[in-house]
Amino acid sequence: MEIIICILAGILFATGIYNLLQKQLLRIIIGTGLxxxxxHLFILTMGELKDGKPPILTHGIDDYVDPLPQALILTSIVISFGITSLLLVLAxxxxxxxxxxxxxxxxxxxNE
Structure with missing residues (x-):
């Protein structure tokens, strides 16, 4: 499953870079979004895709999901929303x- 998500993240990076190299402003903004x-997918994959319990400490549960990639992705979503809205207003x-x-x-x- 991690291989498929890594390939999908690579495809998103490739299409995003292709759109960044275009001449229209809207395509450039779409490229930054991609x-x-x-x-986001890359960070999620690096946090290891595994099943487990929520990261709440209770007795008898040893297999927890790592909350750090989720926090990083949430922060990244907020930052990308702000950058996208700024780029849309400027465009x-x-x-x-x-x-x-x-x-x-x-x-x-x-010459002007």
Whole structure:
């Protein structure tokens, strides 16, 4: 199961990087979202996918699930939501002021 999730995380990283290299702002934002989802899967896989009881200390239970990857993923989700919302606002503002979302046109002309 871990191999499948690692392959899926790699596919998400690859498609995210492909979208980051595009010219449209919306595709760049989608690329950042895909990369963060790949990072979430990678963190989850590194925490070992195993069955166990919740990490609440009780007598008689020895097999606990590690809570650290879950906490890291939750923090990462909050940070990626903030970054995605910031990028969407910046893209909306740039597209409204310049009437385009193409990065080549937003770069400007060197002769001006």
């Amino acid at each position: 990369i963060t989802h790949g990072a 909306y503002r740039a597209a409204n002021e310049n009437n385009t979302d193409n990065m080549e046109e937003l770069r400007g002309n060197e």
